[in-house]
Amino acid sequence: MIPIRDHMNEALVVRGRLIFLFVIVLVLTLVLVLRLSHLQIIQHKKFTALALENRIDLFSVSPVRGLIFDRNGHTLATNVRSFNLEILPDKVADLEQLLDELGQVIELTPAQLERFRSLTRHRPSFEVQTIKANLSEREVATLSVNLHRYPGVRLQVRLQRNYPEGELTAHSVGYVGRIGPDDMKQVDLNAYQGMDYIGKSGIENQYEDILRGTTGISMVETNAHGKIIRHVNTDQAEAGKTIHLSLDIELQREGVRALDGYEGAIVALDPDNGEVLAFVSMPSYDPNEFVNGIGERQYGDLRTSELKPLFNRALYGQYAPGSTIKGFMSLIGMDNGIDPKQRVFCPGWFSLPGKTHRYRCWKKTGHGWMDSHEAIVQSCDVYFYDLAQKLGIDKIHKGMSRLGFGQTTGIDLLGEQSGLMPSKAWKSKARNEPWFTGETVITGIGQGYMLATPLQLAVSMATLANRGKRITPRFLSGIEYPQSGIREEIEPQLEESIAAHQDHYFDLVIQSMHDVVHGVRGTARGIGRDINYTIAGKTGTAQVRSIAQNEEYNEELTEKKYRDHSLFVGFAPHDDPKIAIAVIVEHAGSGSRTAAPIARRMIDFYLHKQLGLFSDSGPATETVNS
């Protein structure tokens, strides 16, 4: 039985519910409209900004690093093209997984991975980072095929620093390297947006701010997968400025040849303005190896090598100056009232009054009666033992300090060593010991505590050549603006001059040093033959190990590392100085035998070839130096 149904009532029930649902529909529609109005009208600006942020990526456009030239326009540092693999961390969901996958396509060393991870930690994630530079052609080919699989990864052609002269410039121009975590703590990261390299040593480090340039910013529209759709706007990068160095790379090359495999250093300056002409430290290394990070093993080999190729001997090497300071000793003596004509007898040894210890002269048979001039020419030790003892250490200290010993020269390279000019005060402070007169005696011949760098010795020669006018040695001679081509010259920097009590004291010393080379008994007379100009110079032989009272020094029997260093300092021509030079050849015996001929070769090369002076082939009118 179907019950009797009230159809009217049932229709009313359903219609009532229909009206209720209609109201619900209206309310929910209102909710949607309110929500959408909130998003589209009230928060419109915020979302417009977010949408813009989504699609616009900022890329740093790295500037071209400034070039470095030598004084004659030879390229010392340039930029060459290199294929780099780059990653935009922002567009990568899982960086570690990506590195893993890339590692299966090309070889990624632990060092490269470490470097990349540290970069992504320290830099904002919207910045592109290079994971591997200098890709081989094969790697580029492999990557090009696979690249589409990795959003946020790209191949880029970049300019990479290159040093065409290689090891010739390692100790002067230095090198750039990848910016490491340590650099990041020290520099303003904003200035290095999009840059991978920073000057690590040498001129590259010293003039980083000039060479670096300014980063540009490129605005691109990218899609959700990081693919660039179009370029929106580009703020051009400003190239680094070109640097002109005073260095003469040909002279530098000649110096390396002249050293002929010996360890040693040569510093040559233009005494007139302090420009560094040659700055040789051998052995050296190839700075190009360091640009993209040197391999650990390779670096280990360089570091542990007994020949110390990484050690900049010209700048950091501190050597006993030996007899090279005898001219200055004489000058200090005259300045302190000691008559240069006053003679001292050399029996082959010297001893202090009331003492039995004998300080030997290099000439066992003795030089006989010696005045200042002859003592310099023949390098008589006894004369200078006596002179030193007469002056006392503090007067020597004062005089030598005025000549620049024991202080940095102020050259435009970082990390210069100051050498050491001992005094009583120094010894009591540094060693907490009293000064002994015997120590004064050996200071007279540049032994004992006294230490000088090859650079200091060269600078002291320039000072002597200038008759007391001191100059600051420097590499930088000009800065060129790449756009305009305007070249800004660097003015020579003068130090406080040292006046001797009488001007002719300088002349006397210079004359004596002239006779060292050109006199019949001069210790460097060997290099005075077949010469058409004059050199004022002084030889030196620096003991590496002290010799006991009764011991004989026999070079043949002495192990190489204990053999004497060979030194020569000087300038030429002696009456119109164009070049001041210091040569130190490690473990090469007497100064006259090794260092002096090297100096002669350098001076010959510079005056003849580079300046065209005194050359047999023609008059001395042509100058290369502009």
Next chain:
Amino acid sequence: MLRQARHTIPENSTASNHVDRPLLIAILIVFGIGMIVLYSATGADSDQMLKHGIRAGLAFALMFIVSRISSPTLARWSLNLYLFALLLLVAVLSIGIIGKGAQRWIDLGLFRFQPSEIMKIAIPMATAWVLSRSILPPKIGVLLLTVVIVLVPSILIMRQPDLGTALLVALSGVAVIFLAGPSWKLVVSVVCVMIAAAPVLWSLVLEDYQRRRILTLFDPWSDPLGAGYHSIQSIIAIGSGGIDGKGWLSGTQSQLEFIPERSTDFIFSVLAEEFGILGVLLLLSLYLFLVIRGLVIAYQAEDNYSRLLAGGLSVTFFFYVFVNVGMVSGILPVVGVPLPFISYGGTSMVTLMVGFGILMSISRGKKA
């Protein structure tokens, strides 16, 4: 043939010979808007546009065919259709193939289809049929029967797992039950029980990814590259559209592929970005019109089956719109419900058209 079909139903001789024009016109306008937005969303992919057009044509044809079936005939088929759909659902769980990580499809060789789509129609039909056979408001026994009718397929769909469809399918049945007029006391207590049971459902029923989606809803920015990415990009697109939009084919979020699933589930964001709130309001008005028109048809219907079914289908249609727009604008979790008549994809359009065909049939069935 249609003419013949009409003549075989003599009891409808008084009915109008025409389809419900307001409905048809509104659907055509929405579909037209959909084509315009889809063209932009697919990146001017004419191939996809053609496919979409063909499917729409088939769906329209189906709508016309369904609109010619009288509502008593529909009523007679209701239970059989429901049982058939239930069988398919069981089948899909056993032989279904993997599609988008979930078992939803049946592969018939020529095409694949989702049995859950049939349920969108079959549940309201079966529920309306059962309820219309007894006095309204229904007695508790009838109510329990309808609850079983709704729950069994819903649970099966949830097992696929397809939470969004399961909820919407369940809602379509619940709407019909609600229309049948159970006492307010009962309605309120059921709602209270549901609220109380929510935490249990949360931990027992929901899968991990579903829970994450719901949590992300409350703070999408907590995981901008993960679970929140879809939501955020969609909201940015909508918000950056502003009042009059960025212009057709000029939405950066859309064209640069920041909006995920931009031709299917998130197509509303494309519209909102390129046509602004003006476009949004136009579309929402059209949807609202369709719903209201459906509710009016239900209101004017001659018998309970027609009233319940028409009301249920109209409200369900509104829920599709509400859930989709709510999901892309960040007030509902991302559940994967297409935007009616606009999203790319055949099955959902066919279901919708069949639904509107039924509404037209009911509209035709009423006394002039």
